[in-house]
Amino acid sequence: MSVNILIIWFEFSICALFIGIAGTQLVHHADVIADKTGLSGSWAGLILLATVTSLPELITGISALILADAPDIAVGSVLGSCVFNLAIFTVLSSLIRGESLYRRASQSHILSAAFGIVLIGFVGLNILLTNKITTSYTTHIGVYTPAIIACYLIAIRALFMHERTQTSQFVELMTTGRYPDITLHQASFRYVLSAIIVMTAGIYLPFIGVQLAEVMGWHETFVGTLLIAGITSLPELAVTIAASRIGAFDMAIANLLGSNLFNIVILALEDIIFLQEPLLANISTLHAFSAMSAVIMSGVIIIGLVYRPNTRLFMRVGWDWVSLSLFAFYLLNGYVLYLYGGE
Template identity: 25%
Template sequence: MPLLDWVLFFGGGLALYFGAEWLVRGGASLAARFGVPPVTIGLTVVAYGTSLPEVVVSGSASLQGSGGVALGNVFGSNICNVALILGLACVLRPLSINRRLVRREIPFLVGVSGLIVLMLADGMVGRAEGMTLLGLGMLFTWALFRLSDPRELREELEVDEYVVVRRTAIAGDIARVAIGCVALFLGGAWFVDGATGIARWIGISETVIGLTMVAFGTSLPELVTILIAVRRGQHDIGVGNIIGSNVFNLTIVFGSAAALVPVPFPGGGAWGDVAFSLVLPLAVMLFRGRAGR
Protein backbone atom coordinates (compact mmCIF):
# COMPACT_ATOMS: atom_id res chain seq x y z
CA MET A 1 0.00 0.00 0.00
CA PRO A 2 1.56 3.36 -1.07
CA LEU A 3 1.64 5.11 2.32
CA LEU A 4 3.74 8.02 1.02
CA ASP A 5 1.26 8.61 -1.82
CA TRP A 6 -1.63 8.81 0.64
CA VAL A 7 0.36 11.25 2.79
CA LEU A 8 1.06 13.41 -0.27
CA PHE A 9 -2.58 13.19 -1.36
CA PHE A 10 -4.09 14.31 1.95
CA GLY A 11 -1.22 16.67 2.80
CA GLY A 12 -1.58 18.32 -0.59
CA GLY A 13 -5.32 18.71 -0.06
CA LEU A 14 -4.76 20.43 3.30
CA ALA A 15 -2.09 22.70 1.80
CA LEU A 16 -4.49 23.68 -0.99
CA TYR A 17 -7.27 24.50 1.46
CA PHE A 18 -5.21 26.57 3.90
CA GLY A 19 -3.20 28.18 1.09
CA ALA A 20 -6.42 29.42 -0.51
CA GLU A 21 -7.71 30.66 2.88
CA TRP A 22 -4.54 32.67 3.51
CA LEU A 23 -4.39 34.01 -0.04
CA VAL A 24 -8.01 35.21 -0.05
CA ARG A 25 -7.86 36.62 3.49
CA GLY A 26 -4.55 38.39 2.90
CA GLY A 27 -5.67 39.68 -0.50
CA ALA A 28 -8.93 41.10 0.86
CA SER A 29 -7.08 42.75 3.74
CA LEU A 30 -4.51 44.35 1.43
CA ALA A 31 -7.27 45.61 -0.86
CA ALA A 32 -9.04 47.43 1.97
CA ARG A 33 -5.79 48.65 3.53
CA PHE A 34 -4.46 50.28 0.34
CA GLY A 35 -7.82 51.43 -1.01
CA VAL A 36 -7.64 49.03 -3.95
CA PRO A 37 -10.91 47.34 -5.02
CA PRO A 38 -10.94 43.59 -4.21
CA VAL A 39 -11.57 42.82 -7.88
CA THR A 40 -8.16 44.36 -8.71
CA ILE A 41 -6.43 42.18 -6.11
CA GLY A 42 -8.27 39.16 -7.53
CA LEU A 43 -7.20 40.05 -11.07
CA THR A 44 -3.53 40.43 -10.12
CA VAL A 45 -2.08 39.18 -6.82
CA VAL A 46 -4.47 36.24 -6.37
CA ALA A 47 -4.67 35.35 -10.07
CA TYR A 48 -0.92 35.39 -10.59
CA GLY A 49 -0.38 33.37 -7.43
CA THR A 50 -2.79 30.63 -8.47
CA SER A 51 -1.24 30.49 -11.96
CA LEU A 52 2.17 29.37 -10.67
CA PRO A 53 1.60 25.73 -11.81
CA GLU A 54 0.95 26.91 -15.37
CA VAL A 55 4.18 28.96 -15.28
CA VAL A 56 6.21 25.93 -14.21
CA VAL A 57 4.58 23.48 -16.66
CA SER A 58 4.68 25.78 -19.71
CA GLY A 59 8.17 27.11 -18.98
CA SER A 60 9.62 23.63 -18.49
CA ALA A 61 7.85 22.32 -21.60
CA SER A 62 9.17 25.19 -23.71
CA LEU A 63 12.77 24.74 -22.52
CA GLN A 64 12.51 21.01 -23.29
CA GLY A 65 11.33 21.75 -26.82
CA SER A 66 7.73 20.68 -26.16
CA GLY A 67 6.01 23.86 -27.30
CA GLY A 68 2.80 21.99 -28.00
CA VAL A 69 2.54 21.06 -24.33
CA ALA A 70 2.95 24.73 -23.36
CA LEU A 71 0.26 25.75 -25.84
CA GLY A 72 -2.12 23.00 -24.75
CA ASN A 73 -1.55 23.75 -21.08
CA VAL A 74 -2.45 27.43 -21.51
CA PHE A 75 -5.61 26.96 -23.58
CA GLY A 76 -6.67 23.86 -21.66
CA SER A 77 -6.27 25.67 -18.35
CA ASN A 78 -8.25 28.68 -19.60
CA ILE A 79 -11.11 26.47 -20.77
CA CYS A 80 -11.08 24.60 -17.46
CA ASN A 81 -11.06 27.87 -15.48
CA VAL A 82 -14.23 29.22 -17.07
CA ALA A 83 -16.21 26.15 -18.12
CA LEU A 84 -15.48 23.91 -15.15
CA ILE A 85 -14.32 26.02 -12.20
CA LEU A 86 -16.45 29.14 -12.68
CA GLY A 87 -19.36 26.93 -13.74
CA LEU A 88 -19.05 24.76 -10.62
CA ALA A 89 -18.89 27.84 -8.38
CA CYS A 90 -22.09 29.17 -9.99
CA VAL A 91 -23.87 25.86 -9.43
CA LEU A 92 -22.91 25.84 -5.75
CA ARG A 93 -23.84 29.47 -5.16
CA PRO A 94 -25.05 32.24 -7.53
CA LEU A 95 -22.24 34.73 -8.17
CA SER A 96 -22.34 38.49 -8.50
CA ILE A 97 -20.02 39.56 -11.33
CA ASN A 98 -18.52 43.04 -11.04
CA ARG A 99 -19.77 45.14 -13.97
CA ARG A 100 -16.28 46.54 -14.36
CA LEU A 101 -15.12 43.08 -15.43
CA VAL A 102 -17.77 43.03 -18.16
CA ARG A 103 -16.83 46.52 -19.35
CA ARG A 104 -13.02 46.33 -19.24
CA GLU A 105 -11.15 43.19 -18.27
CA ILE A 106 -13.21 40.55 -20.10
CA PRO A 107 -13.12 42.52 -23.40
CA PHE A 108 -9.33 42.76 -22.94
CA LEU A 109 -9.20 38.97 -22.47
CA VAL A 110 -11.24 38.48 -25.65
CA GLY A 111 -8.98 40.91 -27.52
CA VAL A 112 -5.79 39.11 -26.44
CA SER A 113 -7.36 35.77 -27.41
CA GLY A 114 -8.17 37.18 -30.85
CA LEU A 115 -4.62 38.48 -31.23
CA ILE A 116 -3.20 35.04 -30.45
CA VAL A 117 -5.52 33.52 -33.07
CA LEU A 118 -3.89 35.84 -35.64
CA MET A 119 -0.43 34.84 -34.37
CA LEU A 120 -1.31 31.16 -34.75
CA ALA A 121 -2.49 31.60 -38.35
CA ASP A 122 1.01 31.02 -39.78
CA GLY A 123 1.55 27.91 -37.66
CA MET A 124 4.13 29.40 -35.30
CA VAL A 125 4.30 31.91 -32.44
CA GLY A 126 7.81 33.38 -32.52
CA ARG A 127 9.97 35.20 -30.01
CA ALA A 128 8.89 38.69 -31.12
CA GLU A 129 5.24 37.72 -30.73
CA GLY A 130 6.01 36.23 -27.32
CA MET A 131 7.64 39.50 -26.24
CA THR A 132 4.56 41.37 -27.48
CA LEU A 133 2.33 39.22 -25.29
CA LEU A 134 4.65 39.77 -22.31
CA GLY A 135 4.42 43.52 -22.86
CA LEU A 136 0.62 43.37 -22.98
CA GLY A 137 0.57 41.43 -19.71
CA MET A 138 2.74 44.01 -17.98
CA LEU A 139 0.65 46.86 -19.41
CA PHE A 140 -2.53 45.14 -18.19
CA THR A 141 -1.15 44.83 -14.66
CA TRP A 142 0.03 48.46 -14.57
CA ALA A 143 -3.31 49.74 -15.89
CA LEU A 144 -5.31 47.81 -13.30
CA PHE A 145 -3.62 49.59 -10.40
CA ARG A 146 -3.33 52.93 -12.23
CA LEU A 147 -7.05 53.06 -13.00
CA SER A 148 -8.28 51.71 -9.63
CA ASP A 149 -10.72 54.07 -7.95
CA PRO A 150 -10.85 54.08 -4.11
CA ARG A 151 -14.54 55.06 -4.32
CA GLU A 152 -15.22 51.72 -5.97
CA LEU A 153 -13.85 49.99 -2.87
CA ARG A 154 -16.16 51.97 -0.56
CA GLU A 155 -19.19 51.16 -2.72
CA GLU A 156 -18.32 47.45 -2.73
CA LEU A 157 -17.81 47.42 1.03
CA GLU A 158 -21.28 48.91 1.49
CA VAL A 159 -23.05 46.65 -1.00
CA ASP A 160 -21.32 43.31 -0.51
CA GLU A 161 -20.55 43.67 3.23
CA TYR A 162 -16.92 42.58 3.04
CA VAL A 163 -15.28 41.35 6.19
CA VAL A 164 -13.76 44.00 8.46
CA VAL A 165 -9.99 44.18 8.14
CA ARG A 166 -8.21 43.42 11.38
CA ARG A 167 -5.62 45.87 12.63
CA THR A 168 -2.59 43.82 11.83
CA ALA A 169 0.69 44.90 10.33
CA ILE A 170 0.90 45.17 6.55
CA ALA A 171 3.75 42.67 6.71
CA GLY A 172 1.30 40.12 8.10
CA ASP A 173 -1.04 40.53 5.13
CA ILE A 174 1.83 40.27 2.65
CA ALA A 175 3.08 37.17 4.47
CA ARG A 176 -0.39 35.56 4.22
CA VAL A 177 -0.48 36.17 0.47
CA ALA A 178 3.07 34.88 -0.05
CA ILE A 179 2.60 31.79 2.14
CA GLY A 180 -0.78 31.15 0.51
CA CYS A 181 0.79 31.18 -2.98
CA VAL A 182 3.58 28.82 -1.91
CA ALA A 183 1.10 26.50 -0.15
CA LEU A 184 -1.11 26.39 -3.27
CA PHE A 185 1.86 25.64 -5.49
CA LEU A 186 3.27 22.89 -3.27
CA GLY A 187 -0.18 21.55 -2.37
CA GLY A 188 -1.13 21.17 -6.03
CA ALA A 189 2.11 19.31 -6.79
CA TRP A 190 1.78 17.01 -3.75
CA PHE A 191 -1.89 16.32 -4.48
CA VAL A 192 -1.19 15.37 -8.10
CA ASP A 193 1.86 13.26 -7.18
CA GLY A 194 -0.10 11.42 -4.50
CA ALA A 195 -3.15 10.90 -6.70
CA THR A 196 -0.95 9.67 -9.56
CA GLY A 197 0.83 7.18 -7.29
CA ILE A 198 -2.46 5.88 -5.93
CA ALA A 199 -3.84 5.57 -9.49
CA ARG A 200 -0.81 3.55 -10.57
CA TRP A 201 -1.18 1.32 -7.51
CA ILE A 202 -4.83 0.70 -8.42
CA GLY A 203 -3.83 -0.08 -12.02
CA ILE A 204 -5.02 2.96 -13.96
CA SER A 205 -3.06 3.54 -17.21
CA GLU A 206 -0.49 6.32 -17.68
CA THR A 207 -2.58 7.83 -20.48
CA VAL A 208 -5.66 8.18 -18.32
CA ILE A 209 -3.53 9.65 -15.53
CA GLY A 210 -2.07 12.22 -17.91
CA LEU A 211 -5.45 13.22 -19.29
CA THR A 212 -7.03 13.62 -15.86
CA MET A 213 -4.72 13.97 -12.85
CA VAL A 214 -2.04 16.18 -14.40
CA ALA A 215 -4.39 18.28 -16.54
CA PHE A 216 -6.72 18.92 -13.61
CA GLY A 217 -3.81 19.43 -11.21
CA THR A 218 -2.66 22.76 -12.70
CA SER A 219 -6.17 24.19 -12.18
CA LEU A 220 -6.55 23.03 -8.57
CA PRO A 221 -5.35 26.35 -7.07
CA GLU A 222 -7.96 28.33 -9.02
CA LEU A 223 -10.68 25.84 -8.07
CA VAL A 224 -9.96 25.87 -4.34
CA THR A 225 -9.41 29.63 -4.26
CA ILE A 226 -12.73 30.55 -5.90
CA LEU A 227 -14.63 28.13 -3.65
CA ILE A 228 -13.01 29.65 -0.54
CA ALA A 229 -13.58 33.19 -1.86
CA VAL A 230 -17.26 32.52 -2.55
CA ARG A 231 -17.72 30.94 0.88
CA ARG A 232 -16.23 34.06 2.49
CA GLY A 233 -18.45 36.36 0.39
CA GLN A 234 -15.49 37.65 -1.65
CA HIS A 235 -17.10 37.22 -5.07
CA ASP A 236 -14.92 39.89 -6.73
CA ILE A 237 -11.73 38.17 -5.63
CA GLY A 238 -13.03 34.77 -6.78
CA VAL A 239 -14.29 35.83 -10.22
CA GLY A 240 -11.40 38.26 -10.68
CA ASN A 241 -9.04 35.37 -9.98
CA ILE A 242 -10.49 33.38 -12.90
CA ILE A 243 -10.40 36.27 -15.40
CA GLY A 244 -6.97 37.43 -14.22
CA SER A 245 -5.56 33.91 -14.40
CA ASN A 246 -6.74 33.57 -18.00
CA VAL A 247 -5.16 36.90 -18.98
CA PHE A 248 -1.95 35.94 -17.15
CA ASN A 249 -1.86 32.55 -18.91
CA LEU A 250 -2.23 34.08 -22.37
CA THR A 251 0.18 36.99 -21.89
CA ILE A 252 2.83 36.22 -19.27
CA VAL A 253 2.83 32.39 -19.30
CA PHE A 254 2.40 31.79 -23.04
CA GLY A 255 4.40 34.92 -23.91
CA SER A 256 7.33 33.70 -21.79
CA ALA A 257 7.19 30.24 -23.37
CA ALA A 258 7.20 31.67 -26.91
CA ALA A 259 9.96 34.18 -26.04
CA LEU A 260 12.17 31.31 -24.84
CA VAL A 261 11.50 28.96 -27.76
CA PRO A 262 9.11 29.58 -30.72
CA VAL A 263 5.91 27.58 -30.21
CA PRO A 264 4.55 25.57 -33.19
CA PHE A 265 0.81 25.26 -33.75
CA PRO A 266 -0.44 21.95 -35.18
CA GLY A 267 -3.72 23.34 -36.54
CA GLY A 268 -6.48 20.87 -37.36
CA GLY A 269 -8.58 19.95 -34.36
CA ALA A 270 -6.58 22.30 -32.13
CA TRP A 271 -8.46 25.20 -33.72
CA GLY A 272 -11.59 23.95 -31.96
CA ASP A 273 -9.97 24.33 -28.54
CA VAL A 274 -8.68 27.80 -29.43
CA ALA A 275 -12.13 28.88 -30.65
CA PHE A 276 -13.82 27.48 -27.54
CA SER A 277 -11.44 29.40 -25.26
CA LEU A 278 -12.33 32.57 -27.20
CA VAL A 279 -16.10 32.04 -26.99
CA LEU A 280 -16.24 31.29 -23.24
CA PRO A 281 -15.35 34.84 -22.04
CA LEU A 282 -18.01 36.21 -24.39
CA ALA A 283 -20.54 33.96 -22.66
CA VAL A 284 -19.51 35.38 -19.26
CA MET A 285 -20.18 38.90 -20.60
CA LEU A 286 -23.78 37.88 -21.27
CA PHE A 287 -24.36 37.18 -17.56
CA ARG A 288 -24.63 40.97 -17.03
CA GLY A 289 -23.58 41.13 -13.42
CA ARG A 290 -24.95 37.85 -12.06
CA ALA A 291 -24.34 34.19 -12.81
CA GLY A 292 -26.84 31.77 -11.29
CA ARG A 293 -27.34 28.03 -11.31
Protein backbone atom coordinates in the same frame (compact mmCIF):
# COMPACT_ATOMS: atom_id res chain seq x y z
CA MET B 1 0.60 -3.29 -18.25
CA SER B 2 -2.53 -2.70 -16.17
CA VAL B 3 -0.41 -2.39 -13.01
CA ASN B 4 1.76 0.21 -14.73
CA ILE B 5 -1.33 2.21 -15.68
CA LEU B 6 -2.59 2.13 -12.09
CA ILE B 7 0.78 3.34 -10.81
CA ILE B 8 0.78 6.27 -13.25
CA TRP B 9 -2.79 7.21 -12.32
CA PHE B 10 -1.84 7.00 -8.65
CA GLU B 11 1.09 9.37 -9.20
CA PHE B 12 -1.24 11.66 -11.13
CA SER B 13 -3.73 11.66 -8.24
CA ILE B 14 -0.99 12.42 -5.71
CA CYS B 15 0.11 15.45 -7.78
CA ALA B 16 -3.50 16.59 -7.97
CA LEU B 17 -3.86 16.25 -4.21
CA PHE B 18 -0.66 18.19 -3.47
CA ILE B 19 -1.50 21.01 -5.88
CA GLY B 20 -5.08 21.23 -4.64
CA ILE B 21 -4.18 21.39 -0.94
CA ALA B 22 -0.94 23.37 -1.20
CA GLY B 23 -2.42 25.71 -3.83
CA THR B 24 -5.31 26.54 -1.54
CA GLN B 25 -2.94 27.23 1.35
CA LEU B 26 -0.79 29.31 -0.98
CA VAL B 27 -3.72 31.59 -1.76
CA HIS B 28 -4.78 31.79 1.90
CA HIS B 29 -1.35 32.77 3.20
CA ALA B 30 -0.82 35.22 0.34
CA ASP B 31 -4.00 36.92 1.53
CA VAL B 32 -2.67 36.93 5.10
CA ILE B 33 0.61 38.51 3.95
CA ALA B 34 -1.32 41.15 2.01
CA ASP B 35 -3.44 41.89 5.07
CA LYS B 36 -0.44 42.14 7.44
CA THR B 37 1.60 44.37 5.13
CA GLY B 38 -1.26 46.52 3.83
CA LEU B 39 -0.94 45.18 0.30
CA SER B 40 -4.59 44.19 0.26
CA GLY B 41 -5.35 47.90 0.03
CA SER B 42 -3.30 48.36 -3.13
CA TRP B 43 -3.00 47.04 -6.66
CA ALA B 44 0.08 45.05 -5.63
CA GLY B 45 -2.09 42.84 -3.46
CA LEU B 46 -4.35 42.02 -6.39
CA ILE B 47 -1.37 41.19 -8.60
CA LEU B 48 0.03 38.95 -5.85
CA LEU B 49 -3.19 36.95 -5.73
CA ALA B 50 -3.38 36.58 -9.52
CA THR B 51 0.17 35.30 -9.81
CA VAL B 52 -0.31 32.89 -6.91
CA THR B 53 -3.35 31.17 -8.41
CA SER B 54 -1.50 30.83 -11.74
CA LEU B 55 1.71 29.48 -10.20
CA PRO B 56 0.91 25.82 -11.06
CA GLU B 57 0.43 26.69 -14.75
CA LEU B 58 3.71 28.62 -14.79
CA ILE B 59 5.79 25.91 -13.11
CA THR B 60 4.16 23.08 -15.09
CA GLY B 61 4.76 24.90 -18.38
CA ILE B 62 8.42 25.56 -17.63
CA SER B 63 8.92 21.95 -16.57
CA ALA B 64 7.14 20.64 -19.67
CA LEU B 65 9.45 22.63 -21.95
CA ILE B 66 12.83 22.39 -20.21
CA LEU B 67 12.69 18.95 -18.58
CA ALA B 68 10.04 16.92 -20.41
CA ASP B 69 10.37 18.47 -23.91
CA ALA B 70 6.58 18.47 -24.25
CA PRO B 71 5.47 21.79 -25.85
CA ASP B 72 1.95 20.49 -26.49
CA ILE B 73 1.50 19.84 -22.78
CA ALA B 74 2.89 23.29 -21.93
CA VAL B 75 0.53 25.14 -24.27
CA GLY B 76 -2.38 22.79 -23.58
CA SER B 77 -2.01 23.36 -19.86
CA VAL B 78 -2.33 27.14 -20.30
CA LEU B 79 -5.17 27.24 -22.82
CA GLY B 80 -6.95 24.35 -21.13
CA SER B 81 -6.71 26.25 -17.85
CA CYS B 82 -8.39 29.26 -19.50
CA VAL B 83 -11.28 27.04 -20.63
CA PHE B 84 -11.46 25.35 -17.23
CA ASN B 85 -11.48 28.68 -15.38
CA LEU B 86 -14.45 29.82 -17.43
CA ALA B 87 -16.21 26.50 -16.79
CA ILE B 88 -15.81 27.18 -13.05
CA PHE B 89 -18.47 29.88 -13.53
CA THR B 90 -20.88 26.95 -13.79
CA VAL B 91 -19.77 25.71 -10.37
CA LEU B 92 -20.03 29.21 -8.91
CA SER B 93 -23.52 29.66 -10.33
CA SER B 94 -24.65 26.34 -8.85
CA LEU B 95 -23.58 27.49 -5.36
CA ILE B 96 -25.93 30.48 -5.45
CA ARG B 97 -29.54 30.37 -4.35
CA GLY B 98 -32.06 33.01 -5.25
CA GLU B 99 -30.85 35.55 -7.79
CA SER B 100 -28.67 34.53 -10.70
CA LEU B 101 -24.90 35.01 -10.38
CA TYR B 102 -24.96 37.51 -13.23
CA ARG B 103 -27.53 39.70 -11.45
CA ARG B 104 -25.33 39.83 -8.35
CA ALA B 105 -22.04 40.39 -10.18
CA SER B 106 -20.65 43.81 -10.96
CA GLN B 107 -20.67 44.80 -14.62
CA SER B 108 -17.11 46.07 -14.21
CA HIS B 109 -16.00 42.48 -14.96
CA ILE B 110 -16.96 43.08 -18.59
CA LEU B 111 -13.69 44.95 -19.13
CA SER B 112 -11.46 42.10 -17.91
CA ALA B 113 -13.50 39.56 -19.88
CA ALA B 114 -13.12 41.70 -23.01
CA PHE B 115 -9.35 41.94 -22.56
CA GLY B 116 -9.36 38.15 -22.14
CA ILE B 117 -11.09 37.79 -25.50
CA VAL B 118 -8.45 40.00 -27.15
CA LEU B 119 -5.47 38.16 -25.64
CA ILE B 120 -6.77 34.60 -26.04
CA GLY B 121 -8.10 35.30 -29.54
CA PHE B 122 -4.73 36.77 -30.51
CA VAL B 123 -3.00 33.57 -29.36
CA GLY B 124 -5.46 31.40 -31.30
CA LEU B 125 -4.85 33.45 -34.42
CA ASN B 126 -1.09 33.07 -34.06
CA ILE B 127 -1.35 29.31 -33.54
CA LEU B 128 -3.00 29.03 -36.93
CA LEU B 129 -0.70 31.59 -38.59
CA THR B 130 2.65 30.47 -37.15
CA ASN B 131 2.10 26.87 -38.23
CA LYS B 132 1.57 28.05 -41.81
CA ILE B 133 4.88 29.96 -41.98
CA THR B 134 7.62 27.89 -43.64
CA THR B 135 10.38 30.49 -43.72
CA SER B 136 13.33 30.29 -41.32
CA TYR B 137 13.18 32.24 -38.06
CA THR B 138 15.77 34.86 -37.13
CA THR B 139 15.03 34.39 -33.42
CA HIS B 140 13.41 31.74 -31.29
CA ILE B 141 10.96 34.29 -29.88
CA GLY B 142 7.76 34.76 -31.86
CA VAL B 143 6.65 38.24 -32.85
CA TYR B 144 3.49 37.63 -30.85
CA THR B 145 5.36 37.48 -27.53
CA PRO B 146 6.15 41.21 -27.10
CA ALA B 147 2.64 42.01 -28.34
CA ILE B 148 1.13 39.76 -25.64
CA ILE B 149 3.21 41.36 -22.90
CA ALA B 150 2.36 44.88 -24.10
CA CYS B 151 -1.36 44.09 -24.31
CA TYR B 152 -1.29 42.58 -20.81
CA LEU B 153 0.34 45.69 -19.36
CA ILE B 154 -2.26 47.87 -21.10
CA ALA B 155 -5.02 45.64 -19.70
CA ILE B 156 -3.65 45.84 -16.16
CA ARG B 157 -3.35 49.60 -16.40
CA ALA B 158 -6.89 49.98 -17.76
CA LEU B 159 -8.34 47.64 -15.13
CA PHE B 160 -6.54 49.51 -12.38
CA MET B 161 -7.83 52.88 -13.54
CA HIS B 162 -11.34 51.49 -13.97
CA GLU B 163 -11.51 49.68 -10.64
CA ARG B 164 -9.60 52.13 -8.41
CA THR B 165 -12.56 54.25 -7.36
CA GLN B 166 -15.09 51.41 -7.37
CA THR B 167 -13.10 49.07 -5.13
CA SER B 168 -11.46 51.52 -2.72
CA GLN B 169 -14.24 51.30 -0.13
CA PHE B 170 -14.37 47.49 -0.31
CA VAL B 171 -10.60 47.15 0.02
CA GLU B 172 -10.62 49.35 3.13
CA LEU B 173 -12.99 46.89 4.76
CA MET B 174 -10.72 44.01 3.80
CA THR B 175 -7.58 45.51 5.38
CA THR B 176 -8.63 45.80 9.00
CA GLY B 177 -6.70 42.95 10.55
CA ARG B 178 -8.72 39.91 9.52
CA TYR B 179 -6.10 37.44 10.77
CA PRO B 180 -5.20 38.32 14.37
CA ASP B 181 -4.17 34.75 15.24
CA ILE B 182 -1.30 34.47 12.75
CA THR B 183 1.86 36.55 12.48
CA LEU B 184 3.48 37.84 9.31
CA HIS B 185 6.49 35.55 9.92
CA GLN B 186 4.26 32.49 10.22
CA ALA B 187 2.28 33.41 7.12
CA SER B 188 5.47 34.01 5.10
CA PHE B 189 6.96 30.67 6.12
CA ARG B 190 3.78 28.77 5.26
CA TYR B 191 3.48 30.67 1.99
CA VAL B 192 7.00 29.65 0.94
CA LEU B 193 6.42 26.04 2.05
CA SER B 194 3.18 25.83 0.08
CA ALA B 195 4.91 27.37 -2.95
CA ILE B 196 7.67 24.74 -2.80
CA ILE B 197 5.09 21.93 -2.71
CA VAL B 198 3.20 23.39 -5.67
CA MET B 199 6.44 23.87 -7.61
CA THR B 200 7.62 20.32 -6.91
CA ALA B 201 4.33 18.81 -8.01
CA GLY B 202 4.26 21.11 -11.05
CA ILE B 203 7.74 20.00 -12.12
CA TYR B 204 6.79 16.33 -11.88
CA LEU B 205 3.37 16.69 -13.52
CA PRO B 206 4.45 16.94 -17.21
CA PHE B 207 6.41 13.68 -16.96
CA ILE B 208 3.29 11.92 -15.70
CA GLY B 209 1.34 13.52 -18.54
CA VAL B 210 3.73 12.11 -21.14
CA GLN B 211 3.49 8.65 -19.55
CA LEU B 212 -0.30 8.84 -19.50
CA ALA B 213 -0.37 9.80 -23.16
CA GLU B 214 1.76 6.76 -23.99
CA VAL B 215 0.00 4.08 -21.91
CA MET B 216 -3.54 5.33 -22.64
CA GLY B 217 -2.94 6.03 -26.32
CA TRP B 218 -3.88 9.67 -25.90
CA HIS B 219 -2.23 12.60 -27.61
CA GLU B 220 -0.32 15.12 -25.49
CA THR B 221 -2.70 17.84 -26.71
CA PHE B 222 -5.61 16.10 -25.00
CA VAL B 223 -3.65 15.25 -21.85
CA GLY B 224 -2.28 18.78 -21.44
CA THR B 225 -5.54 20.58 -22.15
CA LEU B 226 -7.94 18.41 -20.15
CA LEU B 227 -6.12 16.55 -17.39
CA ILE B 228 -3.13 18.72 -16.50
CA ALA B 229 -5.01 21.97 -17.05
CA GLY B 230 -7.74 20.75 -14.71
CA ILE B 231 -5.20 20.01 -11.97
CA THR B 232 -3.31 23.29 -12.32
CA SER B 233 -6.64 25.14 -12.06
CA LEU B 234 -7.49 23.56 -8.70
CA PRO B 235 -6.35 26.68 -6.76
CA GLU B 236 -8.78 28.81 -8.77
CA LEU B 237 -11.56 26.32 -8.06
CA ALA B 238 -10.74 26.26 -4.35
CA VAL B 239 -10.67 30.08 -4.16
CA THR B 240 -14.00 30.27 -6.00
CA ILE B 241 -15.71 27.90 -3.58
CA ALA B 242 -14.20 29.65 -0.56
CA ALA B 243 -15.27 33.08 -1.86
CA SER B 244 -18.81 31.89 -2.53
CA ARG B 245 -19.15 30.71 1.08
CA ILE B 246 -18.68 34.26 2.34
CA GLY B 247 -20.72 35.83 -0.46
CA ALA B 248 -17.70 37.43 -2.19
CA PHE B 249 -18.88 36.59 -5.69
CA ASP B 250 -17.19 39.57 -7.34
CA MET B 251 -13.87 38.48 -5.83
CA ALA B 252 -14.34 34.98 -7.25
CA ILE B 253 -15.20 36.29 -10.72
CA ALA B 254 -12.27 38.74 -10.74
CA ASN B 255 -9.91 35.93 -9.75
CA LEU B 256 -11.07 33.67 -12.61
CA LEU B 257 -10.95 36.35 -15.31
CA GLY B 258 -7.68 37.79 -13.98
CA SER B 259 -6.06 34.35 -13.96
CA ASN B 260 -6.91 33.96 -17.65
CA LEU B 261 -5.12 37.21 -18.45
CA PHE B 262 -2.02 36.07 -16.58
CA ASN B 263 -2.19 32.64 -18.23
CA ILE B 264 -1.61 34.23 -21.62
CA VAL B 265 1.44 36.03 -20.24
CA ILE B 266 2.69 32.61 -19.15
CA LEU B 267 2.55 31.57 -22.82
CA ALA B 268 4.79 34.51 -23.66
CA LEU B 269 7.24 33.52 -20.92
CA GLU B 270 7.24 29.93 -22.19
CA ASP B 271 8.02 31.19 -25.69
CA ILE B 272 11.05 33.04 -24.31
CA ILE B 273 12.50 29.98 -22.55
CA PHE B 274 11.77 27.61 -25.45
CA LEU B 275 15.06 28.02 -27.33
CA GLN B 276 14.42 25.94 -30.47
CA GLU B 277 12.08 28.26 -32.39
CA PRO B 278 8.79 30.08 -31.71
CA LEU B 279 6.77 27.90 -29.33
CA LEU B 280 3.51 28.13 -31.26
CA ALA B 281 5.27 26.71 -34.36
CA ASN B 282 5.97 23.45 -32.48
CA ILE B 283 2.48 22.53 -31.30
CA SER B 284 -0.69 21.06 -32.72
CA THR B 285 -2.99 23.54 -34.47
CA LEU B 286 -5.83 21.94 -32.50
CA HIS B 287 -4.87 24.20 -29.60
CA ALA B 288 -6.50 26.98 -31.60
CA PHE B 289 -9.83 25.24 -30.94
CA SER B 290 -9.24 25.58 -27.19
CA ALA B 291 -8.41 29.25 -27.68
CA MET B 292 -11.58 29.82 -29.68
CA SER B 293 -13.61 27.91 -27.07
CA ALA B 294 -12.26 30.25 -24.38
CA VAL B 295 -13.08 33.27 -26.56
CA ILE B 296 -16.66 32.12 -27.09
CA MET B 297 -17.09 31.30 -23.39
CA SER B 298 -15.77 34.76 -22.45
CA GLY B 299 -18.27 36.26 -24.86
CA VAL B 300 -21.09 34.28 -23.24
CA ILE B 301 -20.03 35.63 -19.83
CA ILE B 302 -20.11 39.20 -21.17
CA ILE B 303 -23.61 38.57 -22.52
CA GLY B 304 -24.63 37.30 -19.09
CA LEU B 305 -23.17 40.34 -17.33
CA VAL B 306 -24.97 42.72 -19.70
CA TYR B 307 -28.28 40.85 -20.06
CA ARG B 308 -28.30 39.72 -16.38
CA PRO B 309 -30.64 36.72 -16.74
CA ASN B 310 -32.62 35.59 -13.72
CA THR B 311 -34.47 32.54 -15.08
CA ARG B 312 -33.11 29.35 -13.52
CA LEU B 313 -33.32 26.26 -15.72
CA PHE B 314 -32.70 23.80 -12.89
CA MET B 315 -33.83 25.15 -9.53
CA ARG B 316 -31.88 22.66 -7.43
CA VAL B 317 -28.67 23.01 -9.38
CA GLY B 318 -29.08 26.75 -9.79
CA TRP B 319 -28.02 26.98 -13.43
CA ASP B 320 -29.24 29.60 -15.87
CA TRP B 321 -28.79 29.46 -19.64
CA VAL B 322 -25.40 31.19 -19.37
CA SER B 323 -24.00 28.53 -17.07
CA LEU B 324 -25.49 25.75 -19.18
CA SER B 325 -23.85 27.24 -22.30
CA LEU B 326 -20.46 27.44 -20.57
CA PHE B 327 -20.70 23.82 -19.46
CA ALA B 328 -21.72 22.72 -22.97
CA PHE B 329 -18.74 24.49 -24.57
CA TYR B 330 -16.39 22.93 -22.00
CA LEU B 331 -17.67 19.45 -22.83
CA LEU B 332 -17.47 20.18 -26.56
CA ASN B 333 -13.87 21.33 -26.24
CA GLY B 334 -12.91 18.14 -24.40
CA TYR B 335 -14.77 15.94 -26.88
CA VAL B 336 -13.11 17.52 -29.92
CA LEU B 337 -9.66 17.25 -28.34
CA TYR B 338 -10.30 13.60 -27.50
CA LEU B 339 -11.41 12.80 -31.06
CA TYR B 340 -8.78 14.76 -33.01
CA GLY B 341 -5.95 15.27 -30.52
CA GLY B 342 -3.77 12.68 -32.24
CA GLU B 343 -3.98 14.22 -35.69
